[in-house]
Amino acid sequence: EEAALQRLCRRARTGKEPAAARFYREEGNRRFGRCCYGAAVRLYSQAASHELPGSPEVSLCFANRSAALFHLGSFEVCLEDIARAQSHGYPDRLLPKVLLRKAECLLCLGRLQDAADTLATVENKITMDGVMTSPTHQTLLKKLSQLKSKISEKESCPEPKQEAHGDTQRESEIWEENGSISGASSSLSLKFNTERGRHLVACQDILPGQNLLKEEAFVSVLCPGEGDSLLLQDSSENTWDTQVTNADLYCHRCLKELLASVPCRGCSYAKYCSQNCADVAWEQYHRTECPLGALLLTLGVFCHVALRTVLMAGFAEVSRLVEWSHDDDKDLCNAEARHKHPSESLDARTGTKGIPGCNDNGQYLSSYQAVFNLLPHAEKHCPEHKFLCMLSVVAICKKMQEAGLEAAVLNQKSSEKGSDPKLREKTSDELSPELKIMAEAMLRHVLQLQCNAQAITIMQELGSGEGAVVSKKPVRLATAFFPVLSLLNHSCSPNISVSFSGTAATVRASQPIPSGQEIFHCYGPHRCRVRVAERQQLLSQYFFECRCQACLDELESDDNSVSVRNSFCCPSCQASMQGEDVLSCSNEACALSVSRERLLWRSGHLQQQMKKALELLRDSKADEAIKMLLKCQMDAKSFLSPEHLLMGEVEDHLAQVYATLGKWQEAARHLERSIQIVERHHGPSSVEMGHELFKLAQILFNGFAVSEALSTIQRAEEVLSVYHGPQSTQIQELHEMKTCLLELPRNILQRT
Template sequence: MDEIVTNLNIKILAAQKHESLSYAFMSAETDEIRMVFTYSVLEEFRLIPTSKCEKKDSAESTKLRNQGNRIFVGNPNNASEYVKAWELYCKGVAFASNNTEELALAFANRSAILVHFQKYSEAVKDIDRALDLNYPDHLKAKLLLRKTECLASLGSSKTTSAYEETLEWLDKMSLDNSSRMKFKEKFKEKLKDVSKISNVKVNGNSEPVVPVIKPQDEILCATNGLAVRYDDKFGRHVVTTRKVQPGEILAVEKPYSLILATENMYTHCAHCLRIAWASIPCEHCVFVVYCSENCRDVAWKKYHDIECPVTGLLLNLDMNKLGLFSMRIAILALREFSSLEKLRAELIEIDSCEDPRTKGFSQDGKLYSNKYRSIYSLVTNTEKRSLPDIFGRAMNAAFIVYFIATHTSFFEQTFDKNDLTSMILNEDVMFVGGLILRHQQIIPSNMHTFGEERSLDSADRGSAALPFYSLINHSCDPNVSRNSLAEHVVLYALYPMEKGTQLFDNYGNHYAIMPKAERQRKLMRQFYFKCECTPCQKNWPMYLELPSFHTLIKSRGDRIKVEKSLQKFNEYVDLATEGKVSDKPYLISDLTRMIEVLLKYVTLPCVEVNNVVETLKRVFALHGNRFEIPDLKRV
């Protein structure tokens, strides 16, 4: 897209229209008018959006499967290499044409690596899928042997019938008696090995536990310890209505929508974002996989029927997840109201709200995280954006709505690819384009990372639209943090807070790891504000220069009290580093007690406070989404 915008600018400059067009664009008062303008410019300079898209390709599927085979057969010592092979098999599944031998082979080959990961239930799913397709007869005995091994490992009552079916197919194989006997003996030995493992650890994805809270009447995802306030300095923001303790769960919000990071396209479910060990493909495109038939069907009904023919075209233009998310939210908005007329009426009502605190709240006075109006009402920062910024986003929106109009029936007709005039004159197309442009401005200032833990690192699983959490302002030393679960995001306190304390999250710019000048620059560039938090005002040092409580506390007696409270801290750091926290509920209470004791005797900043807070965050994260490289089966 950057290259397209650059080429358009060259044409505009050559025509000596840059100044007049710039003035006209910046004079536009609504996003819908900006879309009409952008389309008019595209039409004037005959810039018809074009792109290409990868399709189902059995040859490409075979290539990917063979790449996975080379890694798997090489029997690497590094478990991460097996994960690479699994990813290649997953991509091979996505690219295989429907109901083909190549798809059957992709499922079958992936089942082998799932057995290696001790994911026996998932392997059985892949084996059954392969057998239901055009899987070669001469390979079925070997695949059924694998299924029998999996069922035996799971202690399934179906093991015997699978064993008998394996023998039937073995008899159908064109083997001489000697080879057949060797195969049967090998089969029996495998089953003996399985039967010896009475307490086999079967790798599985345990679901994070969602905390149960008592919601308040106004903000349905939050406890009664929080309230939304408004003033001219902070805009809408969140404050405590009572005393809050560190580690306390303050809210549990289910996102309005989630979108998968493009780098996880073949490893996670495109709908629920869970890890899809035994994924199934979209039947039409190669850009999504799903963890189940249910997720595939729900996604198709909610949005993927529109996204399916469009996503690949946008990805080919290097459209990032921001662009894809702006499209997703527009589709969901229409589906929520069933017609564009009802959606227009809803937006007119929201725009007429005169109370800035409750803008986006529903008519009953509540903020619902699953309602589009709660997303639409979030800040856009339009008035603070530069011409190149807004025009670049307008071009993104123009291309998105163009491909929707020409490749889908979203507007109850399919437009001619060369007829931009008809699109300009169509109020529905320009209205939806305006919404997508609005989303393009809302997302960078409001969307949140939806994460997972990978070994010692935190990684992006995708992005989440969280209307309530978007009302929380930034600090370079936040007093709350978020933890992503399978379908929710938990907000918890990091520090003790008195009644009336404003909540502050961190927008990815923490004082301990980023110099003040860089923080200020990044926050201004993306969020359009100058940070005036305490670390910025007092120019706190970065982590390596933070003072210790040993120098901050003058009283020997007080130092001893702090030292006593931290006696087990190093042990807890080791447990958090190793990921061994799930059966140790005392960790959170002990760490929060350490924070309370430290803050009783020290002033911030303090390196020990930083260390304990970061460890608490790690422990919370380990109770959320995790992508762990599975234990390998010893063969």
């Protein structure tokens, strides 16, 4: 199976390939020529990631990218790239052109003295270079004199300084930190019992929107994103595609959105928002991960998280806890012999050691100790799964040993220096005792992840991004360990919501929580979206049967409101359809029957068509997109119930297209229909509702429908502040819209 793994790894390319660099740079030049500067920036970034650091080629990539950034108006980032090009040995003869760009940037930023200094350097350089008869030199000189006159122009009439923008006094939130749970509010307390395990309970009354927890991920790994399906295709040796994935869009360390990425010095995969992130990531984990890139991509994100976890913790801490767990296992065996009941033995354990994961002072910190104590449920995984996990972990450790990374893995972190650097026989197939400890911990983490992995999601913008209304959908960005967030038990109707910013999670109450009540997080799909039977099926990966109030109510009442809302209707007479595998029309006179499979195929097809319509919109073919969506709507009506979520989605997309065309009234009409459906499915104060209201506010704002806009802004604000807090960008944007509307001069109001 080693050969098979190697073959698989060959499809995931993380090495630097000069031919790929050439391909991406040419593609970038092509986009640049067509004035698609955003795409050009991304392609030059791809090219840079395939060039060797310090080579003239990589400096050319940065210089080209700086030109595209200049056109995008990102002057600060443009300056950074120019500096980067220079530090990587940009060819001297080409320098004047780049320096002129630098001067122009400085001019745009209002830094006149710096701009003048840069121009002086260029002038010197050009005269030093001597004869200047070539046409390029002539254009350079022309540009130079243009810039000089611009500077003197600006100097003579300085622009009024823009008022400091950040003076909006942001309401500070009430926040009192918990003394014994790191990052948590003092309104929570940590409880433990054998039935519910560890859990958090409100120790005072909590208001909706109140901040309950702010936690930085102990470790997080960026998910490669949708493009990773490509890894499964057999691609011929020399093709690269220009598709953009999460791996190109977000910093591999801090998850910040990338504009001009800094490539890793060793691989073409890792990209960072800044040199600092690149350096810190290298020190903490990437020096070990870099040569393993393809293997980690092939084995999947759980293995990658497990490896990064032990690298972040360091060998000393890992071995301390692994040894401790061995002692504990002995205790457990004794206890089990006595009670024959693992839950009771757990009790015995807490008797001596307090709540698992807490330190000696009884504090629960966001530490490796807490991560180590998350439940691996080792006895509940099926043997095949455990075996596969073990093979993966061993493959990683063997590769580390082969690549001579062992010293880096162990020395870099171990607190006591000089942990015997004795040379081991290279031919030995056996893992060293230290790597065996690392492997044991990694296996534990892989198993833990099945129940404890937290997805970091963000709302990603869809479509061209050039429309006035931004449509967003939640996207899984990374997989992470959040030891404190992991304390929350599950309910299908949770009383909190979680949002992410970079690698930090914020938990807010989504409803009033009286003192004494447990805090619940929803691990799976919300009860509005999925029927109880399917929900329980999905939750089985967490090794429990959900007995939350929502599930109990639904199981008991049998009135399945979700399935009624998301049901099919008869393609012939539009009456409702009933049945499981084969559905029959409820209208006796009709009696048509169709297989569920067929209906599911139709809704799958419908979703594909809708996706195509959005692609048309992205290619600025709005008219065709509308035609396609109207066809989708006709099709949907013929077999879906009027309240089906997909019916709402079609309306939502139609609204988006009309908004792109500036037809605000039509857009608002469609969006209002989508909102009705969303409200029925998710409830009037759900986060989904908040996002729909936000879009409607934007549309009404753009269409100058002042009073409707104001009342929609009000509603959106009420809902969204519960989920994202008063300081979130969405709330700020709503405030700006409101201020703008209230300040509108009367004459504009009368015109509409």
